[in-house]
Each structure stands twice: as structure tokens, then as C-alpha cells.
Amino acid sequence: MHLYDVPLLFALIGLVLYTVLAGADFGAGLWQLFAGRGPKSVRVRDHAHDSMAAVWEANHVWLIFVLTVVWTAYPGAFGSIASTLSIPLFIAAVGIIFRGGAYALRAGTSTPRELRAIDTVTAVASIITPFALGAAVGGIASGRVPVGNAAGHLASSWLNPTSILIGVLAVATAAYLAAVYLAADAVRLGKPDLERHFRARALGAGIVAGAIALGGLAVLHSDAHSLYHDLVEGAGRPALVVSILAGLTTLALVWRHGYEPARYSAAAAVAAIIAGWALAQKPIFLPGLTIEQAAAPDDTLITIVIAVICGAAILFPSLALLFRLVLGGRLDYAPAAVSSAGQGRSVLSASAPGVLARSAGACFVAGLGFLTAAEAGWTHALGIVSLFGFIILGFLAVAPSELARGDSEDQRVTKL
Amino acid sequence: MRCEAAFAMTAIASIVALAPVHQDYLLEARQMQALSFAVHIPLVCFGVAFPAMLMFVEWLYLRTGDELYRTLAKRWTKVMVALFAVGVITGTILSFEMGLLWPNFTATFGSVFGLGFAVEGFSFFVEAIFIGIYVYGWDRLSPRAHFASGIPIVISGFTGSLMVISVNAWMNHPSGFRLSGGQAVDVHPLAALFGNSYLWHELVHMYLAAYIVTGFLVAGAYAFGRLRGRWGRYERTALAIPLTVAALAAPVQVLVGDWNGREVARAQPTKLAAIEGLPGTTSGASLHLLGWYTDGEIKYGIAIPKLLSLLAFHDPNATVQGLEAVPADERPPVNIVRVAFQTMVGIGTLLALIGVAYLAVRVRRKRLPKSRWFYRALVIAGPLSVVALISGWVTTEVGRQPWVVYEVMRTSDAVTGAGGIPVGYATLALVYLGVGIAVAWVLRRLARVPLELPASPPHSPVGD
Numbered sequence: 012m013h014l015y016d017v018p019l020l021f022a023l024i025g026l027v028l029y030t031v032l033a034g035a036d037f038g039a040g041l042w043q044l045f046a047g048r049g050p051k052s053v054r055v056r057d058h059a060h061d062s063m064a065a066v067w068e069a070n071h072v073w074l075i076f077v078l079t080v081v082w083t084a085y086p087g088a089f090g091s092i093a094s095t096l097s098i099p100l101f102i103a104a105v106g107i108i109f110r111g112g113a114y115a116l117r118a119g120t121s122t123p124r125e126l127r128a129i130d131t132v133t134a135v136a137s138i139i140t141p142f143a144l145g146a147a148v149g150g151i152a153s154g155r156v157p158v159g160n161a162a163g164h165l166a167s168s169w170l171n172p173t174s175i176l177i178g179v180l181a182v183a184t185a186a187y188l189a190a191v192y193l194a195a196d197a198v199r200l201g202k203p204d205l206e207r208h209f210r211a212r213a214l215g216a217g218i219v220a221g222a223i224a225l226g227g228l229a230v231l232h233s234d235a236h237s238l239y240h241d242l243v244e245g246a247g248r249p250a251l252v253v254s255i256l257a258g259l260t261t262l263a264l265v266w267r268h269g270y271e272p273a274r275y276s277a278a279a280a281v282a283a284i285i286a287g288w289a290l291a292q293k294p295i296f297l298p299g300l301t302i303e304q305a306a307a308p309d310d311t312l313i314t315i316v317i318a319v320i321c322g323a324a325i326l327f328p329s330l331a332l333l334f335r336l337v338l339g340g341r342l343d344y345a346p347a348a349v350s351s352a353g354q355g356r357s358v359l360s361a362s363a364p365g366v367l368a369r370s371a372g373a374c375f376v377a378g379l380g381f382l383t384a385a386e387a388g389w390t391h392a393l394g395i396v397s398l399f400g401f402i403i404l405g406f407l408a409v410a411p412s413e414l415a416r417g418d419s420e421d422q423r424v425t426k427l
Numbered sequence: 428m429r430c431e432a433a434f435a436m437t438a439i440a441s442i443v444a445l446a447p448v449h450q451d452y453l454l455e456a457r458q459m460q461a462l463s464f465a466v467h468i469p470l471v472c473f474g475v476a477f478p479a480m481l482m483f484v485e486w487l488y489l490r491t492g493d494e495l496y497r498t499l500a501k502r503w504t505k506v507m508v509a510l511f512a513v514g515v516i517t518g519t520i521l522s523f524e525m526g527l528l529w530p531n532f533t534a535t536f537g538s539v540f541g542l543g544f545a546v547e548g549f550s551f552f553v554e555a556i557f558i559g560i561y562v563y564g565w566d567r568l569s570p571r572a573h574f575a576s577g578i579p580i581v582i583s584g585f586t587g588s589l590m591v592i593s594v595n596a597w598m599n600h601p602s603g604f605r606l607s608g609g610q611a612v613d614v615h616p617l618a619a620l621f622g623n624s625y626l627w628h629e630l631v632h633m634y635l636a637a638y639i640v641t642g643f644l645v646a647g648a649y650a651f652g653r654l655r656g657r658w659g660r661y662e663r664t665a666l667a668i669p670l671t672v673a674a675l676a677a678p679v680q681v682l683v684g685d686w687n688g689r690e691v692a693r694a695q696p697t698k699l700a701a702i703e704g705l706p707g708t709t710s711g712a713s714l715h716l717l718g719w720y721t722d723g724e725i726k727y728g729i730a731i732p733k734l735l736s737l738l739a740f741h742d743p744n745a746t747v748q749g750l751e752a753v754p755a756d757e758r759p760p761v762n763i764v765r766v767a768f769q770t771m772v773g774i775g776t777l778l779a780l781i782g783v784a785y786l787a788v789r790v791r792r793k794r795l796p797k798s799r800w801f802y803r804a805l806v807i808a809g810p811l812s813v814v815a816l817i818s819g820w821v822t823t824e825v826g827r828q829p830w831v832v833y834e835v836m837r838t839s840d841a842v843t844g845a846g847g848i849p850v851g852y853a854t855l856a857l858v859y860l861g862v863g864i865a866v867a868w869v870l871r872r873l874a875r876v877p878l879e880l881p882a883s884p885p886h887s888p889v890g891d
Binding site: 076104330379395406412 | 513518522533547555612615663676845854869
């Protein structure tokens with residue numbers, strides 16, 4: 012592995028995580044669409060929503076991570092991909108607006124009709140977005156994105172057999188992952204009817220996704236032969252085998268109600284497909300452009316690698332916390348302790364408002380002098396610090412919570 | 428030996444240099460980008476400033492045990508979540524557009540500025556994760572742990588704006604690279620983004636703007652309620668906290684804005700000339716209020732002699748560079764920049780006056796203002812602050828034209844060669860119209876949920 016490969020590895024890990032996390036989010040939307048009508052359908056849709064609500068934003072940021080790493084480390088390739096594949100990427104972007112917008116809207120719904128309307132919008136977006144993103148990946152994998160500003164064909168680069176295959180596979184995979192996760196959540200929450208509901212769908216979607224993936228090899232054989240060759244007979248082969256094994260394992264686990272391990276094996280099957288694509292295509296990024304040629308200068312690569320590693324050191328513990336909270340229901344806390352929250356202290360026990368107000372005024376005057384009258388960079392820095400001091404001290408001096416305590420009519424509050 | 432290596436590097440680099448293409452719809456592409464920013468930036472303000480106000484309310488609850496603060500914090504949490512969700516999607520659109528609309532910009536300079544967005548991505552991540560924890564944890568975490576889970580949201584709001592502004596500052600004042608064969612070489616991303624003298628005034632200006640916009644919008648909502656007779660302690664608290672923040676920040680913004688003006692005068696004289704509408708290089712240049720720039724002069728404006736020189740360079744006789752110092756095709760559209768600037772300054776001044784009036788009533792009468800006119804002004808101040816915010820961005824971004832990277836790359840050389848921009852623009856405009864209606868609908872619905880205040884009297888025994 013070379014330095015110029017490392018950011019791409021990060022981007023692929025990001026893509027795997029986006030697929031298995033946000034993919035399940037899209038899949039949950041799809042199951043909302045097929046929930047049917049009647050009282051059970053409401054429970055199905057609520058379950059699909061509640062399982063994702065706390066985590067969907069974090070799941071979606073993986074896509075932004077992939078985009079930013081690729082445009083920093085492989086700017087020329089990114090520009091070529093984004094311009095040639097502008098249509099599917101735009102469609103995906105609009106789909107993401109609807110998907111996220113529906114989460115914002117659901118908070119305000121009050122009637123079942125409104126709820127169903129919003130869930131339908133969500134669901135349509137949940138099918139379009141993974142399809143469009145999969146189709147874009149298909150355009151890259153089948154070598155239809157040449158280097159250059161919109162140098163490829165705007166339509167056939169993503170409306171071709173390989174793109175359609177990968178787009179459909181992406182939708183099926185999303186449905187499959189979501190069904191497995193939702194069945195696991197149903198067990199955890201003690202909802203046996205929903206467990207049965209999603210178990211059946213997990214098995215069905217798993218078989219469909221597997222059939223599309225295997226049948227798709229025939230499509231690749233005729234449409235993207237070199238990809239097929241490298242995937243089936245070349246470097247991608249081990250990954251393909253892992254993917255098939257993981258897929259079968261997942262089906263067996265779901266059959267036997269072992270949903271928690273099935274979460275991970277399902278994710279592994281998806282990850283292996285992406286790894287297989289990467290291995291099959293290596294070292295070519297785009298036709299005529301190797302990863303080495305596409306890479307940014309070393310300074311940039313080193314900085315981005317360090318930035319990602321530092322970021323990951325913050326990110327993964329935070330993510331672990333979020334998932335532990337959501338999957339575990341709580342973080343080692345007994346709600347009975349609520350009463351200990353209020354200490355009954357007043358807000359401004361120690362500080363004298365008059366002193367605060369005068370200090371705030373002094374800070375403002377100092378800020379005026381340092382920022383406006385003086386010219387040097389260091390005085391400007393001092394000026395900004397003083398002005399922020401003015402805002403903070405001024406806020407404490409005004410004491411808005413005490414001010415609001417007074418009656419709406421003429422009650423006087425803390426003397427300044 | 429070194430020569431050969433350098434040559435090999437250039438040869439490799441030149442493979443990925445994307446050639447500029449002709450684009451019939453450059454203006455539409457720019458408008459589409461501008462629309463996306465105009466929708467996203469007010470939401471960013473809420474992402475940056477609202478969590479801090481929310482945390483303050485929660486801190487009040489922790490300190491006093493007064494359930495009123497908990498109720499307020501929980502209701503604000505719902506607003507924060509809805510707006511953050513919309514912010515996530517509009518932000519995702521922006522990152523798509525970097526490639527969809529400006530592939531040559533990203534392809535040429537991604538190695539220089541991309542790091543800023545990558546780190547911003549992590550900030551976004553942390554914000555999204557802890558907002559998830561904060562929201563989900565209201566009844567599942569101990570009060571202290573819950574309060575602690577809000578702190579990363581406030582911090583990542585700051586680091587996120589630092590990163591995005593660092594990229595914008597670089598576009599306005601580029602450094603940290605060298606151009607060779609149309610490709611950036613000798614790239615030093617850290618120096619380019621954070622060693623840039625142009626970063627700090629932009630950052631402070633925007634960060635304060637976030638608090639001002641959020642403060643006036645939230646306070647304006649409760650001011651509207653007061654005009655309709657909703658004025659319990661709950662509403663007064665919900666008004667006073669954001670209003671106090673905005674009232675203090677708005678006068679400071681006047682000073683910071685003046686500092687920004689001086690930095691623009693130093694680094695981007697053409698932008699300053701467009702802001703004033705100054706045709707020729709002039710000593711002791713005057714400043715015109717209002718008016719319209721046409722045929723190389725300002726018609727119907729009120730001239731204040733020597734004020735431009737004084738403000739820009741602290742010297743009434745200083746020489747200010749005019750528009751004619753650069754060729755006509757390197758000048759920004761003057762009236763757009765001028766009108767946007769005057770709008771921003773006018774509104775900013777008004778907001779500062781509202782702030783001073785509030786603080787004066789607080790100091791002299793030791794209560795909240797009583798005049799209905801004050802609350803009517805507050806209702807308008809919220810939307811006006813958003814207008815000022817967008818006007819400020821129009822000033823700096825249109826004022827940068829025709830360059831995407833100031834004096835290095837033209838916007839017309841950055842644009843995509845793909846067709847269909849008008850279709851994309853129309854689609855996005857429609858979708859964003861829908862998003863706007865949806866946000867308004869959700870906020871109204873959230874506001875209508877009946878208050879579940881504790882039965883205790885408005886004067887809580889523990890607090891007094």
C-alpha cells in the first residue's frame with residue numbers, strides 16, 4: 012500500500028459504512044411504503060421511523076465524508092465523476108432532501124393522514140436515492156467516466172446495464188439490511204408481531220438481493236467484461252466468495268432468529284461487495300487514470316490522512332456512545348435520580364450585577380480601542396477577546412432569566 | 428535529477444487538469460449555488476447559536492431545579508432537531524454542488540482547500556451524533572450527563588464554521604500553492620487554510636451573525652406571541668435569553684463589520700471600490716449613502732466627504748483604489764454589491780439600535796421594555812437579520828467576481844460542462860420552496876403544542 016492509496020481506503024470504508032448504515036435508513040423508508048394500510052401498518056411505519064430517527068443524521072454524514080475525502084485527495088477524478096454523473100448525483104441529492112425533510116416534518120404531524128403522506132414521500136425518496144447512487148457507482152465501475160469536465164455521456168454513463176444492475180442491487184440491499192435491523196430492534200423492544208413481519212421480509216429481500224447479485228454477474232460479463240474478469244477470476248474473487256458466504260450466513264441466522272449476529276454478517280456481505288469492486292478495479296481509478304496519477308500532492312495526502320485519523324479518534328467513541336444509547340435504551344442511568352437535579356440555588360448567587368455591568372462596559376471600551384483604533388494584528392486579537400468578554404459579562408449582568416421573573420407589569424428586578 | 432522528478436510530477440499532474448469549457452448557463456449555475464447558500468446559511472446560524480442558548484436554559488434548570496427551564500429546553504430541543512435535520516440536507520446539497528456545478532474548481536484546487544471541508548465533515552459528524560444523543564437522552568441520561576452531551580454540539584458548531592470560513596477566506600485571499608500547467612503544485616493545505624490573514628475577521632463576523640440572527644428570530648417569535656397576549660414567565664424567559672444575546676452581539680457586530688471593511692480595503696481593493704461604486708482612484712474619497720451606480724458615478728446618493736478614506740484607512744486623505752484600476756472584465760457587478768452592502772449596514776445599524784434600546788431599558792428601568800412598538804420592531808428584526816446575513820454574503824461573494832479563486836481562477840473557468848443547469852436550478856428552487864413551506868408548517872405545529880408547565884406558581888419558591 013502506498014500513501015496515495017490510503018485516502019481511497021478511507022473513502023471506501025466510508026462508503027461501506029454509508030451503505031450499511033444509511034442504506035438501512037433508506038430500506039426502512041421502503042418498508043414504510045409497503046406497509047399497507049390498517050392499524051398494523053401504522054405500527055410498522057412507526058417502528059421503521061423510531062429505529063432510525065436518532066441515528067439517521069449521523070449515518071448520512073458518511074456520504075459527506077466520502078465526498079470530501081475524494082475531492083481533497085483525488086481532485087481531478089472527483090471533478091470528472093461529478094460532472095459526467097451530474098444527473099444521477101443530482102437526483103440522489105434531491106432524494107436526500109426529501110428523506111431528511113420527512114424526518115423534520117414527522118415531528119409536526121398530528122393526524123394519521125398527514126403521517127401517511129409524509130411516510131410515502133420518504134419512501135419514494137428512499138428508493139430513488141440508493142438507485143441513483145448505485146447507478147453512479149455503476150458508471151464508474153464500467154469505465155464510462157472519462158477524465159475531463161463532463162467528458163462522458165450524460166445519459167449513458169448512468170443509464171446502462173451495469174448502472175441499472177448496481178442501482179437495483181443497492182435498493183434491494185437497502186431493503187434487506189433494513190429488514191434485518193428492524194427485526195432485531197423488534198426483538199429488543201418486545202414486539203413479536205413486528206419481528207415476524209420483518210423476519211419474513213429479511214428472508215425475502217435477502218434472497219432477492221442475492222439473486223440479483225449472482226444474476227448480475229451475467230450482466231457484467233456482457234457489459235463490463237474487464238470488471239467481470241477481475242471480479243470473478245482476478246483480485247476481486249476472495250471478496251466475492253466472502254460476500255456469498257456472509258450472505259448465506261445471514262439468511263441462516265435470520266431463519267434461526269439470530270438477528271444480532273445477522274446485523275453484522277449482513278453488513279459484512281455488503282462490505283465484501285464494495286471491497287471486491289475496489290480490488291477488481293485497482294489500480295485504475297478512471298479509464299486512463301491510475302490512483303497514483305489521480306492523487307493530490309503528498310503534502311495534501313499526509314494532511315488528510317492525519318486529519319482523518321484524528322477525526323476518527325473522536326468520531327468512533329462518539330458513535331459508539333450514540334449506538335449504545337439507542338440500541339441499549341439508556342446509558343447506565345436510573346431515572347429515579349431526577350430529583351437530585353435541582354439544587355434550588357439561585358442563578359446569581361455570588362456575582363454582583365453592578366460589578367458585572369461595569370466590567371462589561373470596560374470590555375466594550377477596550378474592544379473599541381484595540382479593534383477599531385489600533386492597527387496591529389495582535390491588538391485586533393485583544394480587541395475581539397475584549398468584545399466577546401463584553402458579550403459574556405453583559406449577558407450575566409442583564410441576567411435575562413431574573414429579568415423575565417418580574418411580572419409583565421411594573422415589577423422591578425435585580426438592581427444593576 | 429530534481430528537475431526530472433519535478434518534470435515527472437508535472438507530467439502526472441497534467442493528466443488530471445480539467446480543461447475549462449464553455450457553459451451557456453454560467454449565471455444560472457451561480458444563482459443555483461447562491462440559492463443553496465441562502466437556504467443553508469440561516470439554518471447554520473441555528474446550528475451554531477441555538478445549542479448554546481439551549482444549554483444555558485438547561486444550565487438554569489440544573490442550577491435552580493425550576494421545571495420551567497426544563498420545559499423550555501425540551502421544547503427548544505424539538506425546534507433545534509427539526510432545523511438541524513433541514514440543515515443536514517441543505518448542507519449535503521452544497522457538498523454535492525461543489526462537484527456538480529464547479530468540477531474544475533474542485534479538480535484544480537481540491538488538494539488545497541478540500542481539507543477544510545473534510546474536517547468540517549467531522550465537525551458535522553460530531554454535531555449530528557451529539558444532537559442524536561442529546562435528543563434521545565432527555566429522559567435516559569442523568570441530568571448532568573445530558574447537559575454534558577450538549578457541550579460537543581456547541582463546540583462543533585464553532586469548529587464547523589471555522590472550517591467553512593477558512594475555505595471561503597482562502598477563495599478570497601488565496602495562498603499556500605503555486606500554479607503550474609493549470610494544476611496546483613507546492614501545496615500546503617494547512618498554511619493555505621489557517622495561515623491566512625483573511626480568515627479571522629470573516630470568522631468573527633459570521634460567528635456573531637449566527638448569534639444575532641438566531642437571537643432576533645427566536646425573540647421575534649415570542650414578541651409576536653406577546654402582541655397576541657401570550658406573556659407568562661415562560662414566554663418572557665424564552666424571549667429575554669435570545670434577545671439579550673442578540674442585543675449584546677449586534678453593537679459588537681458594528682465594530683467587527685468596520686474591521687472587516689478595513690481588511691477588504693487592504694486585500695481586495697476592487698471589492699471595496701464596488702461596495703462604494705468608486706470609478707477612479709481617489710484621494711479623500713467620499714462615501715455615498717443610497718443611490719444607484721450608473722455611467723461611472725453614483726446618482727441620487729447622499730455624499731459624505733472623505734468618509735470612505737477615513738473608514739477604510741483611518742486617514743481622511745488616504746487614496747482609495749477605483750474600479751478603473753483593473754480591466755473591465757475583472758470588475759464585479761457594482762450595483763448588486765453596493766445595494767447588498769448598504770442593506771447589510773442599514774439593517775445592522777437598526778439591529779444595534781434595537782439592542783441598545785433594550786439594554787438601556789434594562790439598565791435604567793430594570794425591567795423588560797413595555798412599549799408595543801418595541802415588540803413590533805422585534806418581530807420585524809428577526810427576518811431583517813436574515814436579510815442582512817444574506818446581503819453580507821452577497822457583498823463578499825458577488826464582490827469577489829469574476830473570480831472563484833481571487834485573481835487566480837475565473838468562475839467561468841470553474842463551471843461544469845454538463846448541460847441541464849436550468850432544469851436543475853428550477854427543480855432545486857421548487858424543492859426548496861417546498862422545504863421552506865414545510866419548515867414553516869412544522870414550526871407552527873410545534874408552537875401550537877400546548878405548554879405542559881408544572882403546577883407551581885410563576886414565582887418559584889426556590890428561586891426567590
